[in-house]
Amino acid sequence: MKHFFTALLLLLHFSVLAGNGSIFGKVIDEKGQPLMGASVQIEGTAIGVRTDLDGKFALRNLEDNTYNLIISYISYEKKILNGIVIKNGASEQLTVALEKKGKSLGGVTIKAQMKKESINALMLQQKNMATISDGISAEMIKRTSDKSTSDVLKRVSGVTIADNKYAVIRGLADRYNMAMLNGDILPSSESDRKTFSFDVFPSSLLENIVISKAATPDKPAEFSGGIIDIVTKDIINEPFLTLQIGTGFNSISTFKPYKTGVKSKTDALGFDHSTRPLNTNFPSHEEYTQYTKQQKIDFSKTLPNNWTIQNKNSMPLAKTMQLSGGFAKSLGKESSIGLISALSYNRSFETNSYERSDISSQKAYDYVDTMYKDNVLIGAILNVGAKIKGRNKINFKNTYSVNATDKTILREGNNYDVEQFYKSTASWYTSNQLLSNQLLGEHVISKQKIKLEWGLTNNVIHRSVPDLRKTHYIKNYTDTVYRAYIPYGVASPFYSGTYYAKTDETIRSAHVDVTVPFEIWKTSQSVKVGAFYQKKDRTYAARVMGYKVASPGTFNSDIQLLPQSELFTPENMSNQGMMLDDITLPSDQYKAQSNLTAGYIMLENKIFNKFKVVYGARVEKFSQSLITGVQQVDDLQIDKENTNILPSLNFTYLLNNKTNLRLCASQTLSRPEFRELSPSSFYNYDLLMTFAGNKDLNQTKIQNYDVRYEYFMGRGEMVSASLFYKYFDSPIEFSMPLGSGTRYLSYQNAPHASSYGIEFEFRKSLRFFTTKEKSLLNDMSVFGNFAYIKSNVEVKYPSLGEEIIVKRRMQGQSPYIINLGASYINPINEFGITLVYNRIGERIYAVGNFYETPDLYENSRNVLDLQVSKKLFKRLEIKVSIGDLFANPEILYYNIDKDQITKVDEKLSYQSSNFVFSKKQVGRKIGLSLSYTLK
Numbered sequence: 001m002k003h004f005f006t007a008l009l010l011l012l013h014f015s016v017l018a019g020n021g022s023i024f025g026k027v028i029d030e031k032g033q034p035l036m037g038a039s040v041q042i043e044g045t046a047i048g049v050r051t052d053l054d055g056k057f058a059l060r061n062l063e064d065n066t067y068n069l070i071i072s073y074i075s076y077e078k079k080i081l082n083g084i085v086i087k088n089g090a091s092e093q094l095t096v097a098l099e100k101k102g103k104s105l106g107g108v109t110i111k112a113q114m115k116k117e118s119i120n121a122l123m124l125q126q127k128n129m130a131t132i133s134d135g136i137s138a139e140m141i142k143r144t145s146d147k148s149t150s151d152v153l154k155r156v157s158g159v160t161i162a163d164n165k166y167a168v169i170r171g172l173a174d175r176y177n178m179a180m181l182n183g184d185i186l187p188s189s190e191s192d193r194k195t196f197s198f199d200v201f202p203s204s205l206l207e208n209i210v211i212s213k214a215a216t217p218d219k220p221a222e223f224s225g226g227i228i229d230i231v232t233k234d235i236i237n238e239p240f241l242t243l244q245i246g247t248g249f250n251s252i253s254t255f256k257p258y259k260t261g262v263k264s265k266t267d268a269l270g271f272d273h274s275t276r277p278l279n280t281n282f283p284s285h286e287e288y289t290q291y292t293k294q295q296k297i298d299f300s301k302t303l304p305n306n307w308t309i310q311n312k313n314s315m316p317l318a319k320t321m322q323l324s325g326g327f328a329k330s331l332g333k334e335s336s337i338g339l340i341s342a343l344s345y346n347r348s349f350e351t352n353s354y355e356r357s358d359i360s361s362q363k364a365y366d367y368v369d370t371m372y373k374d375n376v377l378i379g380a381i382l383n384v385g386a387k388i389k390g391r392n393k394i395n396f397k398n399t400y401s402v403n404a405t406d407k408t409i410l411r412e413g414n415n416y417d418v419e420q421f422y423k424s425t426a427s428w429y430t431s432n433q434l435l436s437n438q439l440l441g442e443h444v445i446s447k448q449k450i451k452l453e454w455g456l457t458n459n460v461i462h463r464s465v466p467d468l469r470k471t472h473y474i475k476n477y478t479d480t481v482y483r484a485y486i487p488y489g490v491a492s493p494f495y496s497g498t499y500y501a502k503t504d505e506t507i508r509s510a511h512v513d514v515t516v517p518f519e520i521w522k523t524s525q526s527v528k529v530g531a532f533y534q535k536k537d538r539t540y541a542a543r544v545m546g547y548k549v550a551s552p553g554t555f556n557s558d559i560q561l562l563p564q565s566e567l568f569t570p571e572n573m574s575n576q577g578m579m580l581d582d583i584t585l586p587s588d589q590y591k592a593q594s595n596l597t598a599g600y601i602m603l604e605n606k607i608f609n610k611f612k613v614v615y616g617a618r619v620e621k622f623s624q625s626l627i628t629g630v631q632q633v634d635d636l637q638i639d640k641e642n643t644n645i646l647p648s649l650n651f652t653y654l655l656n657n658k659t660n661l662r663l664c665a666s667q668t669l670s671r672p673e674f675r676e677l678s679p680s681s682f683y684n685y686d687l688l689m690t691f692a693g694n695k696d697l698n699q700t701k702i703q704n705y706d707v708r709y710e711y712f713m714g715r716g717e718m719v720s721a722s723l724f725y726k727y728f729d730s731p732i733e734f735s736m737p738l739g740s741g742t743r744y745l746s747y748q749n750a751p752h753a754s755s756y757g758i759e760f761e762f763r764k765s766l767r768f769f770t771t772k773e774k775s776l777l778n779d780m781s782v783f784g785n786f787a788y789i790k791s792n793v794e795v796k797y798p799s800l801g802e803e804i805i806v807k808r809r810m811q812g813q814s815p816y817i818i819n820l821g822a823s824y825i826n827p828i829n830e831f832g833i834t835l836v837y838n839r840i841g842e843r844i845y846a847v848g849n850f851y852e853t854p855d856l857y858e859n860s861r862n863v864l865d866l867q868v869s870k871k872l873f874k875r876l877e878i879k880v881s882i883g884d885l886f887a888n889p890e891i892l893y894y895n896i897d898k899d900q901i902t903k904v905d906e907k908l909s910y911q912s913s914n915f916v917f918s919k920k921q922v923g924r925k926i927g928l929s930l931s932y933t934l935k
Contacts, residue, residue, distance in 0.1 A: 021086035023059040024237035025094040027051050027071055029524075035073050035098060036390065036444055043068040043080065049333060052390040053444045053451075058237055060330075062086050071096050091238055131614065131650040132214040132664055132708050132722070134159075134761070149198040149230060152209060159211060159228075159785075159819070166195050169211065170724075170759070171789055171840055172225035173812025175670055175732065176702075180229040182397055182438055184457045185220055185534070187507055188673075198230075205324060205342055205381055207231040214706050215648045215666035217600040217616035218513065218528055222669050224702045224726055233326070234385035234395045235338035241325035246879075246929025248318030251887070253351040253923055258315045258372045261408050261427030261469070262306040268347065270376040270402035271431045275306065276467035278500050278543060285543065285584045293579070297550060300580040301570035303498075307469060308565040309408060309425060315372075318348040320929060324381075334390035339383065346377040355919040356688065358743075359853075359894065360417055367413030367422065367688075378402040391445075397438040404431040409685060421475040423482050425564065426468065426685045433462045451515040459507040468499040470685060471564045483560040484567055491546025491581035493683045493690075496567075501542040501682075509534035523606050528616075532598040538674055541589040542682070543582075550579040586629035587636065587681070592674040594624040614650040619643070620669070622699075626677055638677055638695050644669060660710040670700040672732060676747045687745075687918070694747045701729040717781075719762040728753040731793070733811035735847035736856070745846055750793050753810045757789035779826045785819040797850045808855060809844055816841040830871030837864045842909050845892055856917055859891035859910040875933050883925035890920040 027038040034055025041048030042059065051057045066085050072078040076098040084092055136152060153159050159167055169177050179186040179196035186196050212219060212227045219227060264275035279302060282288075288296065326340030354369035378401065385395040407428040415422050436459045443452045472495040473482040485495055493499070513530035547568070549555045556576045559567070572578055602616035626638040648666035655661060681692040708722040730749040737746050762784055766777040791810035796803045809815065818839045825832040845858040864885040871877050894915040 021062040021064060022091040022238055023062065023067065023069070023084060023086070023094075024091060025057055025096060027055045027057070027073070027096045027098060029076070030097070030099060032097075035076075036449065038071060038073040038076075038098070041070045043070050050390065052334060052387055053393055053442060058330075069096075071098065073098055075101055077101055093237070131212055131216050132662055132706055133210055133212045136209050149206065149209070152206065153198060153228070159226075167198060167228055168814075168817075168840065169226035169228075170213070170757075170787060171814030171817045171843070172755075173734075173843075175673075175812070176224040178220060178223040178227045180220075180227060181399065181436065182231055182395075182440060182455075183229065184438060184455060184509060184511070186436070187434065187459050187461055187505070198228075205232050205340055205383075207233045214650060214664035214704065215646070215668050216614055216650060217602040217618040217646075217648055218530060220532070220598075221618055221620060221644075221646045221667070222671060224668055224670065224704060224728075232381065232383060232397060233340055234383055234393070234397070235336055235387055236326045236328050236340055239325070239327040240933060242323070242931055242933040244320070244322040244929055244931035246318075246320035246927055248320070248348060248925055248927040250315075250318070250348075250350055250925055251923040252921065253315050253349060254317055255314050256351065258312050258349070258351055259309050259370075259408050259410065260312060260372060260374070260406070261309060261429075263406070264429075267374070267404070267406060267429075268376060270378050270404035271433070272429060272464070272466045276429060278467070278498075279303075285582055288582045293550065293575075296581075297573050297575070297579045300573040300578070303568070303580070305565075305569050306467075307427075307471065307568050309410070309427075315349045315351060318346070318925075318927070320347075320927075321345045322931075335386075335388050337384075337386045339385075341382040342380070344377075344379040346375075348375050349373065350375070350923070353921045355916065356411075356413070357916060358688070359896075359915065362416065364417050365413060365415045365422075367411050370410045371686075372408045374406040376402065376404045391443065393442040395438070395440045397440065399434070399436040401434045402431065403433075404429070419477050421477070421482070423473040423475070424471055426470045428468045428685065429466055431462075431464050431466075435460045449517055451513075451517075453511075453513040453515075455509075455511050457507075457509045459505075461503070461505040461507070463501075463503040463505075465499065465501040468685070470498075471496045471567070481561065483557075484562070484564075486560065486578055487546070487548045488552050488555075489548070491548040491583050493544055493546060493583065493681075495546060497544070497546030497580075497583075499542065499544050499683075501540070503538065503540045505536065505538040507534065507536045520605075523609065525606060526604045528600075528602045528604070530600055532596070534594075534596040536592075536594045536674075538592045539590075540592075540674075540678070540680065542584065542680065544584045544588060545580050545582050547578045548581045550577060551575045585681075587679045590626055590628040590674075590678050590680060592624070592626040592678070594622065594674075597621045610654050612652040612654070614652075615648065617645055617647040619645050622671065624671070624674075624677075626674060626695075628679060636679060636695065640698075642699055644701075658712045658714075660708075660712075662706070662708040662710065664704070664706040664708075666704045668702045668704060670702065670732060672697040672699065672747070676732065684745075689743050689745050691745050696749075697732060697747055698730050698749050700731050700749075703727040703729075713764070717764050719764070720760070722759040722761075723757075724759065725756040726754065728755070728810070731810065733793075733847050734845070735811070736849055736853050738849040738851060748847070750795060750810075750847075753791060753793040755789060755791040755810055755813055757787055759785065759787040761785045776824065780822070780824045783821045783823075785817065787817040789813060789815055789817075791815070795850075804850075806850055808847075811844045811847050814841040814843045814860075830877075832867075832869045834867045835864070836867075837862070839863065848894075854894045854896050857893050857895055857910070859893060861888040861890065862886045863888075877931045877933075879927075879929045879931070881925075881927040881929075883927070884922060885924060887922050887924050890918075890922060891916060892918040 027035045029035050036051055036053045036055060038051045039048060040051065040057045047059065049057050049059060064087050066083060069081045069084060070078065079096060079098060081096065086092065153167055159169055167177060174195040188195055208231050210229045215221060262275060264272040266273040282299060282302065322342065322344040324342035326338060328336055328338035330336045350373045352371045354371065356367040356369060358364040380400040381398065383395060383397045385393065387393050409426045411422065411424045413422055438455060438457045440455045445452055472485045474485045475482045487495065491497055511530060511532040513528060515526055515528045517524060517526045519525060554576050559572050559577050598618060598620040600616060600618040602614065604614045606612050621643045623641040628636045646667045649664065651663040653661040676693050677695055677697055678693040679695055681690050683690050703726065705725045706722060708720055710718060710720040712718045729752055731753045732747055733750050735746060735748045736744060737748065764782055766780040766782065770777045791813040793808055793810050795806050797806060821834065821836040823832065823834040839860055839862050842857050842860050844855050846856040848855040865881065865883050866885060867879065867881040869877060869879040891910060893910055894917060896915050897913055898915040
């Protein structure tokens with residue numbers, strides 16, 4: 001990290017050296033692909049350059065003036081862009097699209113205005129994508145005031161952002177979406193879900209974001225909803241340095257009293273220094289189980305008494321900081337080097353209240369939780385790149401993120417099953433760290449312009465729970481005081497005790513791709529082949545210990561009346577008191593490995609300039625192994641291996657210059673994760689349920705079919721309508737297995753499932769409502785996405801010698817999605833307002849087991865976010881945001897009557913009469929940030 005900060009300081013030096021005005025740009029063809037070697041010249045001068053392998057060019061050190069650019073390329077119509085104004089040493093950025101000769105009227109030089117040209121080029125890129133996809137380019141990002149990738153994704157049709165950082169595509173569960181960084185698969189940023197937190201990437205470092213909703217052979221096949229590929233910048237056009245600071249207010253938390261457990265002095269940096277972890281001198285599980293009772297008592301005394309819940313007077317404001325910058329240095333007309341980097345820091349505090357309840361043969365309990373959270377998110381990016389002789393590019397891209405949460409939970413309520421009142425607490429700290437290093441290369445070979453791309457990636461993940469501490473007090477209905485519950489026989493993970501866990505994972509991958517362009521009947525075609533290899537290694541180890549009575553015959557029950565700050569002191573670890581019982585199981589540790597080898601061939605053919613076909617096949621061989629325990633005879637070993645041939649076809653009919661009709665078909669997959677296979681169990685205090693994997697899980701095969709109509713109106717405007725159908729063979733579902741009651745969650749394969757629906761998307765400016773040049777409507781636009789989805793799963797259950805067929809929705813699939821947005825961005829006074837609304841329909845959170853437990857549903861919520869930004873004094877920007885304006889509660893519920901728990905509600909949508917499993921109250925989030933950019 002020391003070198004990282006040194007690099008950031010260097011940016012200031014290079015930023016100050018910025019010269020006069022500049023014109024930067026990119027030249028593309030009709031397919032949206034970069035044109036390397038195109039000539040870019042200032043009209044009436046000898047000043048000119050040629051584009052590099054990315055189609056980019058730079059004209060620097062230009063005096064204040066109005067310029068015309070001449071852009072030409074062999075076999076393409078020459079284009080002149082008029083009216084490029086350089087003023088006060090500023091820079092202009094544009095994208096230019098060239099057409100093949102013979103396609104323009106009369107085959108003469110085309111003249112265009114600079115501002116319209118960039119917008120039209122953007123439309124051309126969107127229209128000519130190989131498959132069904134949506135995205136946002138650097139030009140569009142620059143026009144917004146968004147500061148993080150999650151903010152940018154809110155503007156993309158079909159994408160919903162949950163918790164301000166997780167992406168949901170087409171309403172499908174996390175496991176059916178994939179995140180990629182610069183073309184390589186990103187590992188999950190969370191420990192218990194297959195997802196990624198997108199708020200670690202500053203928007204200023206984005207080149208573009210593309211969301212693919214249909215498969216092509218050159219992309220990984222493990223998705224069904226969509227692939228989000230984040231492409232960060234490599235070599236920038238001009239030096240810059242931007243500092244952003246901000247704060248945030250939560251309407252139900254900030255400035256109000258709160259509670260917290262014992263803190264580490266490094267919590268603010270996202271990791272525990274030494275306060276929580278188990279002492280290194282403490283014996284291993286194997287050693288501890290061999291000790292005598294007295295030895296165990298003696299070691300029980302060595303644990304620190306860090307059980308105190310501290311009272312604080314005022315919950316702090318949220319804090320945000322982001323520093324980003326970069327510089328580039330030309331090494332001649334066709335060579336350059338550059339560096340960009342960023343460091344972001346976010347710390348937020350929140351208080352939430354929960355109502356919790358559950359069922360057995362009757363209502364099981366009613367609890368009220370108060371949860372206090374302290375969340376730290378740190379992201380760092382350092383990218384170094386070089387372009388050599390315009391035909392070679394090498395980049396070294398590095399990302400580091402830390403996501404840590406410290407929770408303190410206070411619970412109180414009535415347990416009807418055992419006729420007792422409960423009072424308990426939990427202090428729960430987790431830290432996730434991810435380091436990603438990518439070495440990427442692109443080369444253009446020979447006059448035929450064969451393109452070679454390669455990459456090497458190393459990801460290192462460290463996740464830790466250094467000490468989850470739980471206490472448990474009970475009071476019988478006839479009692480007047482609470483007593484600490486301390487088991488007499490064997491300790492239990494549900495009651496007072498500690499839990500330590502650590503996961504270390506390394507993911508290494510390599511890929512190589514070769515694209516060979518050729519022509520048939522003077523029409524551009526291409527064939528692309530490539531290979532991919534990925535290896536994962538993971539070790540997981542947990543230590544589970546609980547307190548129990550040391551000697552039932554001599555136990556001093558008065559100890560149970562002590563508060564938790566005094567309960568676990570060394571003097572209470574004795575024959576008359578308590579001792580630690582090590583209840584770690586062999587399955588609580590495992591080693592796992594997977595290998596993925598893939599190869600593909602993809603052809604792109606254009607026929608009569610009206611038909612485009614992108615087709616081919618991908619072959620993936622995947623092996624996975626997991627061994628639990630400590631190399632004992634009864635250790636569990638899991639070995640799985642599959643080889644899949646995954647064809648895909650993307651057919652596009654160009655009805656006219658603005659309209660496409662697309663047909664797509666593909667075979668994709670979803671594979672079980674290590675955590676989903678491991679039988680290791682973990683008691684989730686939040687949900688009062690034990691989580692465990694299922695060693696018998698199989699991969700899911702998915703057939704995808706799409707039909708889409710697209711109409712591109714220009715100026716970045718479009719409208720589309722889609723029909724889609726998906727068939728899932730053995731879908732993996734989050735479920736509550738039979739015989740487990742309601743307090744056990746795992747994963748199971750359903751026999752099969754189907755999902756089909758209709759989707760409508762649009763982006764439209766409101767300028768067509770007015771003829772006035774200075775109307776506010778010229779700077780206003782609306783965008784949105786609507787989807788209606790039907791899903792179906794059939795499961796057979798035996799009943800008295802017969803089979804009962806149960807039909808239900810697919811777990812995690814929403815029946816509808818609504819995304820709406822409106823924005824006003826004035827380029828002259830640099831004032832912007834954005835309003836984004838989204839709603840995801842009720843979906844099954846966990847599948848029930850028919851006999852004992854109904855399906856557990858997640859209720860829909862109305863989420864409305866507002867953002868206002870204003871540029872001041874050219875370099876200063878102020879932004880105010882209000883998140884979750886409606887503050888609808890987050891509800892998990894059973895689809896049954898709350899009073900008659902055997903009565904199923906056939907409406908399949910949340911009613912006030914439903915049985916609520918969990919209800920979380922949330923607050924509105926108000927943010928204020930200031931950013932200053934030095935160029």
